[in-house]
Amino acid sequence: MGFKEIEHTADWELKVWANDISTLFEQAALGMYSLAGSRLKLKPRISRTIELQNIDKESLLVDFLSELLYFTEVEEIGFDTFELQFDENTLIATLYGAPVDTISKDIKAVTYHNLEILEEADGLEVSIVFDV
Amino acid sequence: MMVQIRDIKRISDYEWEIPKTYRADMKVPVRLFATREILEAIAEDRSLEQAVNSATLPGLVGHVAVMPDMHQGYGFPIGGVAATRYPDGVISPGGIGYDINCGVRLLGSKIKVAEVSDQIGDLSTALDQNCPSGVGTKGHVRVSIEELDQVCRLGSRWALKKGFATDKDLLRTEENGQLKGADPTQVSKRAKERGRSQIGTLGAGNHFIEVDVIDRIFDSKAAQAMGLEEGNLAVQIHCGSRGFGHQICSDYVKELQGAIRRYKINLPDRELVCAPLNSPEGKSYLGAMRCAANYAFCNRQVLAYYARKAFEEVLAGRVKNWNLFQVYDIAHNMGKIEKHEINDKIVEVCVHRKGATRAFGPGFMGLPPEYRSIGQPVLVPGSMGTASWVLVGTEESMRRSFGSTCHGAGRTMSRKKAKKTVWGEDLRDKLQSEGIHVRAGSMAGLAEEAPQAYKDVDAVVEVVSGAGIAKKVARLVPVAVVKG
Numbered sequence: 077m078g079f080k081e082i083e084h085t086a087d088w089e090l091k092v093w094a095n096d097i098s099t100l101f102e103q104a105a106l107g108m109y110s111l112a113g114s115r116l117k118l119k120p121r122i123s124r125t126i127e128l129q130n131i132d133k134e135s136l137l138v139d140f141l142s143e144l145l146y147f148t149e150v151e152e153i154g155f156d157t158f159e160l161q162f163d164e165n166t167l168i169a170t171l172y173g174a175p176v177d178t179i180s181k182d183i184k185a186v187t188y189h190n191l192e193i194l195e196e197a198d199g200l201e202v203s204i205v206f207d208v
Numbered sequence: 209m210m211v212q213i214r215d216i217k218r219i220s221d222y223e224w225e226i227p228k229t230y231r232a233d234m235k236v237p238v239r240l241f242a243t244r245e246i247l248e249a250i251a252e253d254r255s256l257e258q259a260v261n262s263a264t265l266p267g268l269v270g271h272v273a274v275m276p277d278m279h280q281g282y283g284f285p286i287g288g289v290a291a292t293r294y295p296d297g298v299i300s301p302g303g304i305g306y307d308i309n310c311g312v313r314l315l316g317s318k319i320k321v322a323e324v325s326d327q328i329g330d331l332s333t334a335l336d337q338n339c340p341s342g343v344g345t346k347g348h349v350r351v352s353i354e355e356l357d358q359v360c361r362l363g364s365r366w367a368l369k370k371g372f373a374t375d376k377d378l379l380r381t382e383e384n385g386q387l388k389g390a391d392p393t394q395v396s397k398r399a400k401e402r403g404r405s406q407i408g409t410l411g412a413g414n415h416f417i418e419v420d421v422i423d424r425i426f427d428s429k430a431a432q433a434m435g436l437e438e439g440n441l442a443v444q445i446h447c448g449s450r451g452f453g454h455q456i457c458s459d460y461v462k463e464l465q466g467a468i469r470r471y472k473i474n475l476p477d478r479e480l481v482c483a484p485l486n487s488p489e490g491k492s493y494l495g496a497m498r499c500a501a502n503y504a505f506c507n508r509q510v511l512a513y514y515a516r517k518a519f520e521e522v523l524a525g526r527v528k529n530w531n532l533f534q535v536y537d538i539a540h541n542m543g544k545i546e547k548h549e550i551n552d553k554i555v556e557v558c559v560h561r562k563g564a565t566r567a568f569g570p571g572f573m574g575l576p577p578e579y580r581s582i583g584q585p586v587l588v589p590g591s592m593g594t595a596s597w598v599l600v601g602t603e604e605s606m607r608r609s610f611g612s613t614c615h616g617a618g619r620t621m622s623r624k625k626a627k628k629t630v631w632g633e634d635l636r637d638k639l640q641s642e643g644i645h646v647r648a649g650s651m652a653g654l655a656e657e658a659p660q661a662y663k664d665v666d667a668v669v670e671v672v673s674g675a676g677i678a679k680k681v682a683r684l685v686p687v688a689v690v691k692g
Contacts, residue, residue, distance in 0.1 A: 083622040085253045085280040112343075113652070134478075135465055142458055149344055149451055150401055180650045182343045182412035182692070184454040185306040188461060188478040189282030205282045207306045207454075208413055208623070 077199075079107030088183075088206040095199040097133065098160040101140055101167075104204060108141055109154060111206065113180030116154050121174055124155075128167045134191045136167050137202065141186040144171075152176050183208055211256035213248060216240070222675035223608075225271075226260060233476065234263045239271045241609070241675050246276050246667065249620060258285040261476045265290060267297020267484070269557055270550050273609040275564050276671035277618030277663060281305075283479030286563035286619075289612045292485070294545055294556040298473070299490050300482035301464065301497070303560035304543045306457040308497055309504035310415075310448030311382075311539040312587040313512055314598065315532035316434065319441045319523065321421045321687065327522055328419065332645040332688040334518035335417050339511050341410035341692035342649035349407045349510060353400050357392040359407065363502030364537075367509040374534075377509060379576040381537040382566065385505035387544075391495025396459050399496075403452030403503060408510035412649065412692035414657055415447040417515060418589070420596060420684035430582040430600050430681045434535050442684060443519075443532055444596060445511050446589050448541065453500035460493045485558055497543060508537055535598070536585035540565045540615035548610050559610050567601030567613040567678050586678055590665035591617045592657050592691075593639045596684040597669050604676035613678040614668050621661035630658040645688040653692065 077094040090107045094100040124147070128139045147153050155173030189205040217225045219239075224247060226238040238259045240247060250256060255278050262284045263272045269291050278287030283302035292298050324331070340347055349370075351359065359366045364385025367373040378384045392400075410417060420442045425431045436442070449456075464481040467489045468474075473482065483489035516532050523530035543560050550557075559566075568574070568584040575584055583600035590596045594617070605611050621629070632651025635658050639646050648654040672678040 081624050083624055085255070085622055086286060086619045087282060088623060130462075131465060135462065138462065142462075146398060146402070146455075152344065176344075179343050180652055184413075185458050187282040187302075187306075188465070188481070190477060190479075207282065 077103050079103050081111060082203070084205060088208050090204050090206065091201070092204065093199060093201040097162055097200060100193070100200045100202065101137060101160055102158045104137060104141060104202070105144055105155070105158060108144065108183065108206065111181065112183050114148065114154050115177045116156060116174040117177045119174060121172065122153055123170060123172045125168065125170045130165055132165060133193050136165060138186045138188060138191070140167060140169065145183055145186070148176060148179065181208065211251065211260060213251055216247065222671050226256070231260055234260060235265065236263050236268045237271045238263050238274060240274045241671055241677065242276045243671055246663070246671065250278055253280040255280040255285040258283065259288060261480060262288055262290055262303065264476060265292060265298055265300060265480065265482055266473055267292040269293050269555060273612060275614040276668045277563070277614045277616050279619045281562070283477055284562045287614065288562050289564045289610055290560045291548065291557040291610050294558055295486035296484055297558060298482035299485050299494060299543055299558050300480055300560060301457050301460040301493055302479045302481065303562055304497060305541040305562050306454045307448035307541055308453035308457060308500035309539045310541040311504060311508065311537065312589055313445040313508045313537040314535040314587050315443040315512060315515065316436055316535045317441045317532050318529045319527055320439050321441055322439065323527055324523060327526065328687050329645050330522045331419060331518065332647050332690060334522050335515060336647040336690045338514040338518040339410055339417055339690065340408070341412065341690065343412050343692065345409050345692070346405040347408035350405050351407065353404065356400050356403055359506050360390050360392040360395065360499035360502055362386055363505040364509045367506050372513040373509050377512065377534040380534040381505060382539055383574070385509065385537065387498040387501045389495060390498035390502050392499055394492045394496040395456060395499050399452055399455035399459065402455050403450070406450040406452065407507055408514060409450060410447050410511065410692055411450055412653055416592070416689055416691040418444045418686050419688040420444060420686050422682055423595065423685045424683045426680040426682065433578050433582050434585060434598065434681070435533060436535070436598065436682050443515050444587070444589055445508050445515065447508060447511065449500040449504035450507065452503050456496045456500045460496065464489060501539065501542060505537065536587060538565055538587055561612055563615050564612045565615045566611055567605045568611045569601045569603040569606050583679070586613055588614060588665065588669060589616050591659040591662035592689055593642065593644055593686060594659050594665055597665065597680065598682040598684065599669065599672070599678040600681055602676055602679055605678060609677045613672045617662040617665040617668055619661055620663050623656040626656050626658050626661040627652060630655045630660060644686050647690045649692045
């Protein structure tokens with residue numbers, strides 16, 4: 077499992093891979109926070125639970141990451157631990173984190189550009205393009 | 209499959225075509241405004257493929273036009289112009305972009321740079337202090353949800369009512385800073401929550417405020433109409449609709465994922481999702497998109513107010529006239545219902561401009577009287593530390609590019625590579641040694657915007673001027689840059 081930034085002329089593209097869907101979503105979140113240069117305060121610890129529904133896993137991934145961006149911008153909180161439960165195209169996520177200490181980049185949005193969760197021999201893989 | 213240079217037909221030194229026959233799903237050809245050299249550079253990333261993808265939208269008319277500052281985006285390429293038939297063609301939020309009505313405002317002055325050369329550093333600091341920038345920054349103006357609905361409907365007119373604008377500012381703004389048909393009931397609570405605290409903020413990324421000097425005048429009649437004189441200071445403000453617009457675009461890209469199934473639209477990329485302009489989904493997006501457009505006009509207007517305040521703080525008593533007057537304000541990410549001549553017929557279309565500027569020619573009645581004979585001013589900011597341009601639209605741009613032209617220099621190097629190649633601190637020092645004052649919130653952010661990561665803006669302007677889709681008026685060079 078993991079994530080890495082790949083070349084994109086104007087925006088940011090993140091390649092993410094994992095053995096299962098929950099870890100893939102978690103790595104995508106950690107990758108996005110890493111691109112944004114987001115660092116959390118040690119305390120107070122905070123948790124939030126969200127429920128998302130959409131037409132497929134790709135759309136759920138966009139929704140999930142967009143939720144995290146919203147929390148960053150409006151509530152100024154970020155997360156480092158995730159409990160994710162999938163039921164078909166519903167995701168119930170319990171998020172654990174803390175207030176944002178510093179953040180260096182502004183991510184405008186998570187795009188659907190060429191978004192496809194691929195099933196490779198050694199697990200799942202997806203590339204996500206962020207508008208920055 | 210990557211588009212190869214051999215697939216592209218040469219029309220002239222500055223115009224090329226990917227014919228409709230290139231791929232079976234294309235509805236119209238793609239017309240590229242570029243030199244061969246620029247085209248070869250563009251062919252290295254996926255922007256040509258993205259241009260071909262955007263030529264598959266239902267209801268397209270004429271051709272998809274692509275500007276010389278084109279580069280890879282997501283869905284549509286940056287620098288793309290696509291017109292769809294109104295009202296049964298489609299509207300695509302991705303063809304307008306997340307930063308709805310990202311645009312540029314130019315303020316002119318009667319201040320000679322020689323008079324204030326010792327105050328440029330203080331001006332940079334004052335601009336930085338008065339105009340909030342950076343990630344997650346809140347503005348001086350915070351509004352209730354009800355007040356925000358007024359901003360959505362009134363745009364720059366809201367700023368006028370609140371004392372942030374003059375009548376002349378509005379007259380010299382695209383659509384007078386207020387797009388009709390904005391419908392705040394189509395905007396999510398979440399977008400409004402994000403928008404409440406960000407009026408009058410610059411944001412981060414490639415957005416900036418720059419103090420420039422008018423370096424050279426190319427068209428004295430047009431320059432005179434705009435009040436531009438060699439050696440005078442000018443201020444450029446580049447930003448958009450902030451989190452408010454980003455959320456509106458995200459909401460509708462999500463919602464339309466289902467709509468394309470309902471309307472049986474097949475697309476090569478999900479980011480191109482769209483809906484017919486006359487469908488409930490299409491109308492709803494158009495109403496919401498216009499709210500973000502008005503928010504952005506208002507945002508740049510409030511920033512202009514604070515830029516004037518900064519100039520007053522530093523220059524009052526030192527120079528006779530420290531006023532910054534509006535030259536023009538123009539969008540480069542926008543969808544507009546306009547009338548254009550296609551095959552000798554006047555047709556109503558929705559023009560998507562993503563990283564392209566409207567460039568209407570002389571005689572356009574939407575311009576203030578002093579600009580009607582010269583054509584609409586076009587503002588083309590260069591990359592950081594390099595020149596910027598003031599152009600005007602032409603009759604030729606009406607015929608060949610739906611009254612559109614380029615919007616900037618256009619990236620050539622990825623952010624990842626730029627960060628590896630350039631250190632923000634080194635770049636700041638280099639710009640300072642060239643006499644350009646820099647105030648930046650993030651050194652890594654500064655490195656990503658290094659001029660090496662962009663095309664040469666002068667070469668981009670040569671293409672649009674050579675092709676006749678814009679005319680040179682003035683070249684500006686920077687003396688101070690403020691960014692998040």
